[in-house]
Amino acid sequence: MDNQSSFGTGAIARLLNLIVPSGMLVEFALFDQDTLLERSAIRVTSEAQCAHLDLLHVAHQLSGDVAKIVLSTFAPTIGLKTVNLDVPVHQSADWESIELDRYTFAFRCFLDA
Numbered sequence: 001m002d003n004q005s006s007f008g009t010g011a012i013a014r015l016l017n018l019i020v021p022s023g024m025l026v027e028f029a030l031f032d033q034d035t036l037l038e039r040s041a042i043r044v045t046s047e048a049q050c051a052h053l054d055l056l057h058v059a060h061q062l063s064g065d066v067a068k069i070v071l072s073t074f075a076p077t078i079g080l081k082t083v084n085l086d087v088p089v090h091q092s093a094d095w096e097s098i099e100l101d102r103y104t105f106a107f108r109c110f111l112d113a
Helices: 003-007 009-019
Strands: 024-032 035-044 049-052 057-063 066-072 083-088 096-100 103-111
Touching: 024 066, 035 049, 035 057, 035 066, 083 103
Parallel strands: none
Antiparallel strands: 024 035, 024 103, 049 057, 057 066, 066 083, 096 103
């Protein structure tokens, strides 16, 4: 018997999902100092997708072990330009944040099982 038939393709697929998740949920919020401006979540997968929110546009795609996230088309009141983020695929222990001029982009990541 070869290894594939004795171990089973279903078991191999489940093992690969533990090693390389099929996607990552990213919950995020945009703050102006302590004021919450926008809050949402995206599920980043290998398929390119986008979300049109009230204050910004979010394009995203999983590329290997990195989630490529592009924040763009900010509302004129925000005044930010395009922001490219390469977020490693991981499970966040707590909220993480990135300072964008006077704004804070906070996020946390959850691996898909």
